[in-house]
Amino acid sequence: MREDNRNLLIAIALSIAILLGWNYFYGVPQAEKQRLAQQQAAQQHTAQQGAQPAPGAQAPSPSQAGGPAAPVPGTIPSTPGAPTVETREAALARSPRVSIATPSLSGSINLRGGRIDDVVLKNYREQVDPHSPNIVLFSPSGSPKAYYAEFGFVGGQPDTVPGPTTVWTADSTTLTPDRPVRLTYDNGQGLLFTRTISVDDKSMFTVRDAVENRSGAPVSLYPYGLVSRHGKPATLGYYVLHEGLVGVLGDQGLQEWKYDAVDKGEPVPGQNTVGHVWNSVTGGFVGITDKYWAAAVIPDQTQTYQGSFTSRQEGAGHVYQANMLGQARTIEPGATTEVSSRLFAGAKEVRVVDQYAETLGIKNFDLLIDWGWFYFITKPLFKVLNFFYHLFGNFGVSILIVTVLLKILFFPLANKSYASMAKMKAVQPEMMAIRDRFADDKMKQQQALMELYKKERINPVAGCWPVLIQIPVFFALYKVLFVTIEMRHAPFFGWIKDLAAPDPTSIFNLFGLIPYDPAAVPVVGHFLMLGVWPIIMGITMWLQMKMNPEPADPVQKQVFGWMPIIFTFMLGSFPAGLVIYWAWNNTLSITQQYLIMRRHGVKVELWDNLRSVFARKAPAKG
Incomplete structure (x- = not known):
């Protein structure tokens, strides 16, 4: 497996594990939660109605009520x-x-x-x-x-x-x-x-x-x-x-x-x-x-x-x-x-x-x-978001600005990570030669690769850092969106009227052109609420993955191909503000990685990979 693809696969696996754990601890999606809460409230109200006295009944005295x-x-x-x-x-x-x-x-x-x-x-x-x-x-x-x-x-x-x-x-x-x-x-x-x-x-x-x-x-x-x-x-x-x-x-x-x-x-x-x-x-x-x-x-x-x-x-x-x-x-x-x-x-x-x-x-x-266990991250993050909100009057704009600031803050680490990835791409011919030379001896192959990494000052796990860095921020931003009342009913632009709620549109009713509510479909309705912003996020994730060469292994290629789709559906029920953050962060990461790799003289695979996806296959020769 190519080292850059291995790093990306590790990062994706970690992200999926965290998101699955997130869904486990946070329970069923928001729409289902609201349905269960309404059902419980109705049952409680029915039980209370059953215990009602005749109209005009008087309150008991303290001695009768156990005062x-x-x-x-x-x-x-x-x-x-x-x-x-x-x-x-x-x-x-x-x-x-x-x-x-x-x-x-x-x-x-x-x-x-x-x-x-x-x-x-x-x-x-x-x-x-x-x-x-x-x-x-x-x-x-x-x-x-x-x-x-x-x-x-x-x-x-x-x-x-x-x-x-x-x-x-x-x-x-x-x-x-x-x-x-x-x-x-x-x-x-x-x-x-x-x-x-x-x-x-x-x-x-x-x-x-x-x-x-x-x-x-x-x-x-x-x-x-x-x-x-x-x-x-x-x-x-x-x-x-x-x-x-x-x-x-x-x-x-x-x-x-x-x-x-x-x-x-x-x-x-x-x-x-x-x-x-x-x-x-x-x-x-x-x-x-x-x-x-x-x-x-x-x-x-x-x-x-x-x-x-x-x-x-x-x-x-x-x-x-x-x-x-x-x-x-x-x-x-x-x-x-x-x-x-x-x-x-x-x-x-x-x-x-x-x-x-x-x-x-x-x-x-x-x-x-x-504020949760990560109080020291969550509350300062809210204060920064709130500061920009008072400047621009929109929490969505505040999220975009804070994402840029976080990119600037972590630029030295991201720069080293992408630079290391660029060096790894530059030595790909030597890495392939080592694998061919020690094809039957995995121990010597790993030793030779490590010597090459040391000589070229390459960190083989550097590709994980850009993804891992955003995970604590992702959690902290989720907490801010979830618990702070300032985010409740906070609009962005267009159809997003509440950043703390999922994107209300759905591709399954053509974003409102077909007059039915996908959320009303039993059992799977919340999965059908796949709005515009989750789709944008999925596209940006797909583009980010196309920054690297296609894996030669067909199984890996299928895994990478399905990842953006899986994440799109997984994040479809998350707060719109969080999905907007992720899409914007992906866009900035693509730009950052492109510029850094170009500066190190490494060819960026994005355009070639995109052309190969949309290019028609040549007809088979008879």
Whole structure:
């Protein structure tokens, strides 16, 4: 086998192995994932509908629902839910509310329980269509997908502290960035509870809970905060994408637990829950994250607390909670205690999350975004892409520019690689002579070849480097496209309206001229979504392979001939931004290799190989 073809074959084999492993860890293609997620959501909704009470049913009392009682030291309260109602709107109408109105968020605070349980993201929609519904993050208990945050105190005697059914009094009807809302509740036993909620113009709430003791005896209470989610949501299920409970718990560092893993946790003392508990931690946060959205409660970064992720059975499903429980506060008669916590509820925008981490001093809050194991590559790559995006206003253009910069950065290595390949082509006659001379002695043949490589300063594996170099960049760019919300619904030009989604066109319906959707074909539909950009990528890969001489071995020739087709179909379901990167990178590599080899006086085989492909064969002589 010729050495240059062997190197190319090694590089291709490595790439295929990595892509196959990538598909294994990332699961089935995106279209199939979305179908399964929708099916799971429908099944969950059906199960919830089956458990619905008659219209007008009332929420159970705390004792009936198993509400929080005086905790065993070191435990977290479990918050009860409410019977499932027909719609989210019906659940919202159950209780008096204070509206939330900011540039980024809309929704309301439930005065029954004092929960933040209605949050809509005004700047994000479910589909690329600007008229599609806004993203709903929080929904109240009793709705089909209940998801909310709660703060307060537990401890003392029964009915000492306000609970989920307690109705608070508000001093305003609307919460805005300029005007906080003050909630009050008098328990009739000498304790006055005050909750002041403020919000900024992005996604951060600040909650200050105060208790004034007007009784004649001291009271010990535990401050807490939690995010609760009723029912396991539909997830994409990718191995390298975390969807579930997440937090940074002091020196314990980043903790990521998927829903099923929390279900398999250890029993929590004093409760009917299972999960994972971390005691005596300082700094960080706990929350629940989706691919693009998250909710997290953030304690005072100087105070010690207990953090936990818990799950409990409730009806037909589970309730998942990310909890923080502070140390006991003893309030003497005539004294007041105050606890300040924060709630992040919104989109995981990199700039916003990083700003909160820095300005609010939240420990490792930037890890709320799943940058993955290659954090040191992925995040800097995003920052560079984002820089050029702000210059040119298009992430696709940014990808093209960054690809050029990476080519410049790795030029010295690529130059050596292509120069070594050029030298290898120049000594091909000597290599063939060595093979002929030692045709029956492979050991001496290899020794003679190695001496030739050493004499001519040739690296026999140099041809692998141009492909291997781009693999870490390929992975990092995939991660950036996959997890950063900035890439979500980011257009390029023409038909590419979302760089984070596959090319929506397909050659199998003549790119839209035939009125049918190939993706609708059962089982193989996602393989039929072979768009323009994957085809362009396949052509550039084919041209790059034609830079080298055709292998003499017919088996190798067939393998090389099928490689671009295989890669085209494999990458057809990948994000369009990644396919554009690969096509552009191939184009630059072809240009770079052509110029370097010409400079070293080596004939480039590209044009001859192309002519041989399209030239008609001479008719056989009779």
